[in-house]
Amino acid sequence: MLNFKSCMTALAAVLLLGQTLVARAELPDFTPLVEEASPAVVNISTRQKLPQRSAGGAQAMPDLEGLPPMLREFFERNMPQAPRNPQGGRQREAQSLGSGFIISKDGYILTNNHVVADADEIIVRLSDRSELEAKLIGADPRSDVALLKVEGKDLPIVKIGKSEGLKVGSWVLAIGSPFGFDHSVTAGIVSAKGRSLPNENYVPFIQTDVAINPGNSGGPLFNLDGEVVGINSQIFTRSGGFMGLSFAIPIDVAMSVADQLKSQGKVSRGWLGVVIQEVNKDLAESFGLDKPAGALVAQVQEGGPAAKGGLQVGDVILSMNGQPIIVSADLPHLVGTLKPDSKIKLEVVRGGSHKTLEMAIGALPEEGDEMAAAGGGAERSSNRLGLSVVELTDEQKKALDIKGGVVIKDVQEGPAAMVGVRPGDVITHLNNKAIASAKEFTEIAKELPKDRSVSMRVLRQGRASFITFKLNE
Incomplete structure (x- = not known):
């Protein structure tokens, strides 16, 4: 007969086994997804011819002696000796490795622009180890998407999903060629959506914790239904390897880009012609908002769509x-998806009052122009902010495309120094009031409230932004 202690031990074992089985049942089985999707994922290698060097100046291949046989064979395969040119030197080549995936049975392939940029030759290796030379149909550096074409029939293809339906916490899986190891599979979850990265204003990136490394770029990100929801594009790293922060281009964005590249060879995006910035707590208080939200207009390009539509x-x-702008980055994401000449309605707060503006957006220019920085001359004015300012000349106003403002000549100890302004900065607005002269700047500065956030619009190297500070005396 079992005693009480034995019964409790057996019961605990049964409970532990049950918990383990439940945990296993809750984890997804990726096997069917990988078996179905892998044939449509490809390895992409490129070659770019570089300017010739003399034989004496040519770089030697890395010393592979002492490496394990598998690694030595890998490097010898993927970094072959450069061919000799007729003069006896070596033909220098740059090589890169990446991933991609087939989206049509006749051979259209999606990958990253940075994988194939400036390539003289693009080779696509299929899952059956066959290799095909690819033609670049078009590329869009702003979204980092490129469309390739290989000659083929009845090629395996991926299923295209909808990135809009992704939820934070959803399981996702990546297939690619990290460091040249074909068809490596990694999995994780969606960490965030709508991420903005530096210099990437038009892509609302999907952030995941899927292990992504060099060579994964351009490969597909799948949901549990086996549908592609993104293109793995970038990682955040301090070591050069995976650190748990991976970013993918939403497939909705990528397919829109691919369709335009295929039909017209380039991508058109909507454009407002404004410089915006985040609304923090102090700016929200300064502009009479209940909470930090929205996109603060720091600069309006003269003659641009926003200026014509009355935005200030x-x-x-x-x-x-009708789509809320929670953070300022939401605005370029929304505007960029629209076609030029599309009509939009903007809800804005101006001087504490809500307004609705209607306007037509323009086409995003190929390259933006930056205004020149200001400097120089006229009457000085000192004030309680710890600044010494002078008026702008007519030439400076014209160069900066502004009608008024003052330029900072000296910065002493005080509130302005604490928020980082410096000589050469141009101040156009103080406490939500436009500045026409140094005298007007001084008069407005005298009336600034104490112990309350005050805004100041500053131009630095042609770029405008609002900053806030408080006067304690």
């Missing part, structure tokens, strides 16, 4: 076509 410096955009 100091407006805070709260929504576009």
Whole structure:
């Protein structure tokens, strides 16, 4: 007969086994997904011819002696000796490795622009180890998407999903060629959506914790239904390897780019012609908002769509076509998806009042122009902010495309120094009021409230932004 202690031990074992089985049942089985999707994932290698060097100046291949046989064979295969040119030197080549995936049975392939940029030759290796030379149909550096074409029939293809339906916490899986190891599979979850990265204003990236390394670029990100929801594009790293922060281009964005590249060879995006910035707590207080939200208009390009539509410096955009602007990065994401000449409605706060503006957006220019920085001359004015300012000349106003403002000549100890302004900065607005002269700047500065956030619009190297500070005395 079992005693009480034995019964409890057996019961605990049964409970532990049950918990283990439940945990296993909750984890996804990726096997069917990988078996179905892998044939449509490809390895992409490129070659780019570089300017010739003399034989004496040519770089030697890395010393592979002492490496394990598998690694030595890998490097010898993927970094072959450069061919000799007729003069006896070596033909220098740059090589890169990446991933991609087939989206049509006749051979259209999606990958990253940075995988194939400036390549003289693009080779696509299929899952059956066959290799095909690819033609670049078009590329879009702004979204980092490139469309390739290989000659083929009845090629395996991926299923295209909808990135819009992804939820934070959802399981996702990547297949690619990290460090040249074909068809490596990694999995994780969606960490965030709509991420903006530096210099990437038009892509609302999907952030995941899927292990992505060099060579994964351009490969597909799948949901549990086996549908592609993104293109693995970038990682955040301090070591050069995976650190748990991976970023993918939403497939909705990528397919829109691919369709335009295929039909017209380039990508058209909507454009407002404004410089915006985030609304923090102090700016929200300064502009009379209940909470930090929206996109603060720091600069409006003269003659641009926003200027024609009545948008003004100091407006805070709260929504576009009914879609709320939670953070400032939401605005370029929304505007960029629209076609030029599309009509939009903006809900803005101006001077504490809500307004609705209607306007037509323009086409995003190929290259933006930056205004020149200001400097120089006229009457000085000192004030309680710890600044010494002078008026702008007519030539400086014309160069900066502004009608008024003052330029900072000296910065002493005080509130302005604490928020980082410096000589050469141009101040156009103070406490939500436009500045026409040094005298007017001084008069407005005298009336600034104490112990309350005050905004100041500053131009630095042609770029405008609002900053806030408080006067304690």
